Amino acid sequence: MxxxxxxxxxxxxxxxxxxxxxxxxxxxxxxxxxxxxxxxxxxxxxxxxxxxxxxxxxxxxxxxxxxxxxxxxxxxxxxxxxxxxxxxxxxxxxxxxxxxxxxxxxxxxxxxxxxxxxxxxxDAMALEEVVVIGYGTQRRGDITSSVATVRADDFNKGMVQDVGQLIQGKVAGLTISLPSGDPTASTQMLLRGRSTINGTSTNPLVIIDGVPGSFSLISPEDIETIDVLKDGSAAAIYGTRGTNGVIIITTKRAKETNFNTVEYNTYVYTQAISRKMEMLTAEDYRRQIAEEYRPASWDKGYDTDWLKQITRTPVSHVHNVTFTGGTNKTNYLLNVNYRNTQGIFKKSDNENMNVRAKVNHSLFDDKVRANLEIISRNNTFTTTGDGYSFNGYTYRQAQIMNPTAPVKNEDGSWYEEPGLFNYENPVSRLEESDGRNKVQFSRLNANVVYNPVKDLTINGVFSLSKYNQTRGYSETKKHISNIRDSRNGFASNGQDESIDRLLDLTAQYNKSIGKHQFSLLGGYSYQENEYFNFWINNEDFPTDIFGYSQIQLGEGLANKRSSFSSDRGVSNLIAFFGRTTYSFKDRYLFMASLRYEGASQLVGTNNEWGLFPAVSVGWRLSEEEFLKSTGFFDDLKLRAGYGVTGSQPQDPFIGLATLSYSGYYYSDGKWIRTLLPSRNTNRHIKWEEKHEWNIGLDFGILNNRINGSIDFYNRDVKDLIYNFSVPVPPNLVNNTTANVGKLRNRGIEVLVNFVPVKTGDFTWQSSVNFSTNSDKLVSLSNDLYQVSSNYIYPGSTGEPIQTYTHRIEIGDKIGNFFGYKVVDVDEEGKWIYIDGEGNTVSYDDFNGKRNTDNKHILGNGLPKYYAGWNNSFAFKNWDLNVTMRGAFKYQILNFQRMYYENTSIMNYNRLKSSEHKVFGKAVLNKEVPLEFNSYYVEDGDFWKIDNVTIGYTFTKTPSRYVKALRLYGSCANALTITGYKGIDPEVNRIGLDPGNDNRDKYPQTRTFTLGANITF
CATH class of the missing domain: 2.60.40.1120 (Carboxypeptidase-like, regulatory domain)
Known part of the structure; x- marks a missing residue:
């Protein structure tokens, strides 16, 4: 060897x-x-x-x-x-x-x-399948909550950027999207709509082998199953962390065999922008100058494809190796995953090395089982902006740059036009900047399971995690920002560090007496987070040689033009919890849980501790004689559940008055920093609480060849945390954070799995899911706290239009676009509007009516319906997997059209569609300035062939040492059917401004992959 x-x-x-x-x-x-x-x-x-x-x-x-x-x-x-x-x-x-x-x-x-x-x-007894739930497992047939399970065989195939894409389109009600092609981007998740309006994360809680974590900690190839706790009765056992739902990841484990094995996965892939916006070429630009009588000096005499100048054909590769071995007493697993990802833009990359090692040992006749796990992650990526991975502003400049302009002047200097607003050479922005982010993460998990007597299991979990990120960024003296601001270079450095400690202790008793089965679970949980960060920048350096590594050399320190910041804090969470389950004749099912939880964010208030109950019941009708005798249903179970979860406030000590060093006073000839009030006291503040009802039906027929589920849910999030304006005095400052308001979500979810064909040589397995969700901000005021108006105005168009994009009206749904409505243009190519009273108004007459009263709801950025259709085909040695999904009944604000389709911006490049007739009547008049109106709000409905993977398993291998060989190829984001005119209709759906397709967004990509699996 x-x-x-x-x-x-x-x-x-x-x-x-x-x-x-x-x-x-x-x-x-x-x-x-x-x-x-x-x-x-x-x-x-x-x-x-x-x-x-x-x-x-x-x-x-x-x-x-x-x-x-x-x-x-x-x-x-x-x-x-x-x-x-x-x-x-x-x-x-x-x-x-x-x-x-x-x-x-x-x-x-x-x-x-x-x-x-x-x-x-x-085995047709699919009901015996074990599903991971909070702090334990349960038979699929006994579950009374809404829980979805996706196993490794059903994961999306081919290249995935993070774990979320493994189950994208697989779970009804769970929206997963990757609206960016940045190699450092992660998936956005939204389960059954939003649960808050205060800007906190909408992502579900992620549990990895019993310990809270994130998708970045685990390699997609290292996962065995993913369970999704969707409703309140399932997630309530996690209390304040379960409001957005819970995703439980079970990693691969060592097999209890007496010989060693090695598993290997490798693939290489390349990417391309899925759809490019068609900008004017140099020839088009010159023609426009002539036709529109623009100055001849605008033609610089070159032919430059600016997007091509900053992009490349990337080549990325992934390697995953898993070593396992041992006996049924002692076994081990070592997983090593390396990912080297290049982005389509130059200086856009991401390099990851994840290592997970786990040892399991049983002793005292298997009464004690212990395991030790170490997780390590090293991540490095290039940055092209302070606080960015790839700065999307560079992409914007490549779109709007004059295509007749050169990359460099004849003297070798960069071509720039400092006099033009927001106009910078994208190539120089890349070449004259340098940055690097490095992330190191390590985690130690220790778990001991003790069975002192039959049916009793005592479990202890301890976890210690440390996260450290260092970042540096610099710009040379030739960078346009330094030329514009008269600086001799710029640099910044920063560090983020956090330590997490977790202790979970549980005891569970399982007992069967005749036709009765029940379990009792009790537990204690302690979680602590300690964090520290600092950041510094400086400018005016004697040389560019050192980049960001000698930041003290800058003269900005002496000139008081540098900035510093640092922060430190500690938070903890303590909980006591319990759960009981009961089953009679495998027919009548019951579950109840309770969690009592306290958090440091609410220390000093009257509500430091919260109570989060849940209850659910199930009735397996298929076990009743009146259905059992028919032999039609293999399974038919009706279930209903109710649960309460919470959302933690993000600010520490949120209910206490605070002071900050934000003021100065003059004494003895100098200004001295002093303390001023920065927050009012509110001892009544508490958790946001989500109350959720769920009614579901599980079914299986034809020997479970057709099976699935249907769920109806209603979520009411009460005591929304919001910042209200208050008078001073009697208050110390003019705003107070309080619990006021209610948000409601309702929806339906349907999942159907079926096997249309199963013969000796050919099998076709298929799965279809559908979901719909509607939300409403029911209220946001009470007798003590009231909003200044009945509306909230989130979202922004950015410069130079500078207005909001959305309006949330209390009593209406979230996500409504709000702006001027145009229905036509006149013969001169000027907009014709509809005012607030429904009257048609010309462009000139509307100039006196540009106010909120004459704006309209122009659509909504949240899809009303989602669907997925996944298919797996096997014919002899061939296998084919096709995943498809879609979203319907929503709108998108196309920022690129809004900014680049206007004829008044001739100094900059623009879309070819700017030459098209608006509403089929006339080209937009060049005297009409940039504006946000209904013309740029488009229907976003789409249907995607998300992934196509075809593989072949060889019956004869090239060597006697090779037992099996499989080669495969795949295409991700293969085809999108849509009427949307932008790059991709899958845009941002989180936050309060969903549907904004930002012009600086890293464009989505199409991916082509070749991979191999070999067995020796």
Missing amino acids: KIIKSFRWGRFSLPIHWVAVFVLLGTLNSFAIDHVVETKASLREQQQKREISGTVTDVNGEAIIGANVMEKGTTNGTVTDLDGQFSITIESDAVLQISYIGYLTQEVNTSGSTSFNIILEE
Whole structure:
């Protein structure tokens, strides 16, 4: 065996020993051995050892690949190959054990035979599937809440940027989108609508192997299952962290086998902008100058494709290796994942190295089980702006730059036009800046499970995490910002550090008495976060050589033109919780939970602690005789649940008056910093509370060949946290944070899984999901606190239009665009408006009516309906996976059209569509300035072929050491069917201004991937 002492990827070097390469993964279906058929063979008895062989197949004769075949009581074992065959040398009287994850272990007596045909029968009891819920597991058939499970076999195939994309379009009611092509971007998630208006995250709580975390901590290839707790009764066990729902990730684990395995995944991919906006070429620009009698000096004499100047054809690659081994007493897993991602823009990249190591050990006759897990993450990416990864402003400049202008002047200096507003050479912005962000994360998890007596399990979990980010950024003296601001360079440095500690203690008692089954869970949880950060910038450096590494050299310190900031804080969360479940005859089901939780953010108030109850019931009608006798339903379960969750305030000590160093007074000839009040006292402030009802129906027919669920829910978020204006005096400052208001979400979710075709050679599995959601801000005032008007105006167009884009009216839904409504243009190409009274008004007459009273609701940025359709095909050695999804009944504000389709901006480049007739009548008049109106609000409905992956598994491999070989290719974001004229209709949906397609946004991409899976 060859030993590689150092295996190097990019900037990372990892010493490893290659003991084997690749393991073959089986399916996640549950199987049981139905019978063993012994075949006649010539038996040759040996005194000690003999060789046997056999084949493992399913009832259709298909080979079961990767089954573990062990000689009982020894470390002697093997696995079935691509054809389901095995051979093994064993003792003459040995008993064979056949097992694999997701399969039931079977023992076979080998006496008297040397050849076996072993037939596995698919287990139709899908209700026995174990689902991970808060602080434990539960049989699928016993669940009374709304819980969705996606297993590794059903994950989206091909390249994924983060874990969220694995289940994109798979879970009804969970909206997952990646509205940016930035290689450092992460998915946006929204489960059953928004649950707050105070600007906090809408992402669900993520739990990784029992410990809170984030998608960035785990490699997508290292995940076994993802469970989504959707309703309040399921999520209430997590109290204030469960309002947005809970996503529970179970990572891959070491198999209880007596031999080592190595799994390997690798793929390479490239990307391209999914759709480019068509700007004027140099030839178009020159023609426009002539036709519109513009100054001839605007033609600079060159032909420059500015977008091409800052983009590239990226090549990215991913490598994932998993080592497992050990026995049923002690086993281990080591996962190493390396991702080197290039973006479509130059100086846009992301390099990740994730390592996870886990050791499990059982002792005292399996009464004690302990595991130790270490997670490490190293992440490095280039920055092209202070606080950015890739600065989208550079992309904007590539769009609007004069296509007849050169990249550089004849003297070699950068071409710039400092006199033009917001006009900068995008190439110089990239070349004259430098930045680097480095993230280091480490986590230690320790878990001990103790079974002192039968049916009682005591579990302790301890976790310690440390996060550290360092960042630096610099601009040379030649950077346009320094030329414009008369500076000799700019640099900044910063660091963020946080430490998280977690302790969870639980005790669970499970008991079955006749037809009664029940469980009792009690627990305690303590979580603490300590954070620190600082930031500094400086300017006017003697040289550009040092970049951001010698920041003290800048003269800005002496000239008082530099800035500093730092912060430090601690927060903690303490909770006591309990849950009970009860089942009678597997027919009547009950669950209740309670969490009592306190948080440091509310210290000093009257509501430091909150109570979060939940209850749910289920009735398996399919077990009743009146349905059971029909034989039609394999499963039919009606369930209903109610639960209360909360949202933590983000500000520390939010209910207490605070002072800040924000004032100065003059004394002895100098100004001295002093303390001033910065926040009023409000001891009545508390958690936001979400009260949710859910009614659902689970069904399965035709031996579960068709199965699914339907859910109806109603969410009321009460005591919304909002900042209200108050008089001074009697208050210390003119605003107070208080709990006032109510937000409502209602919706329907449908999921149907079915197998249209299943023959010996061909299988087609399909899944369809549909959801709808509507929200409403019911109220935002009470007798003590009232908003100044009945409206909130979020969203911004940015400069130079500078107005809001949305309006939220109390009593109406969130996400409404609000602006001027145009219905036509006159013969001169000037807008014709509809005023607030419904009258048609000419452009000139409307100039005196430009106010809020004459604006209209122009649409809504939140889709009303979502749908997904996922298909998996298998024909002999070929496999094909196609995932599709769509969103409907919503609008998008197209910022690029709003800014680049106006003929008044001839100094800058613009879209080719600016030459088109508006409303089919006339080209927009060049005297009409930039404006936000209904013409730029478009329907965003789309249907995407999100991913297409085709693979082939070879029956004959190139080497006797290679047991299996699979090659595959995929295309992500393959096709979008839409009427939207922008780059991609999948735009921002979080916050209070959904539907804004920002002009600086990193454009979405189409991805082409080639990958291989090999088994030795």
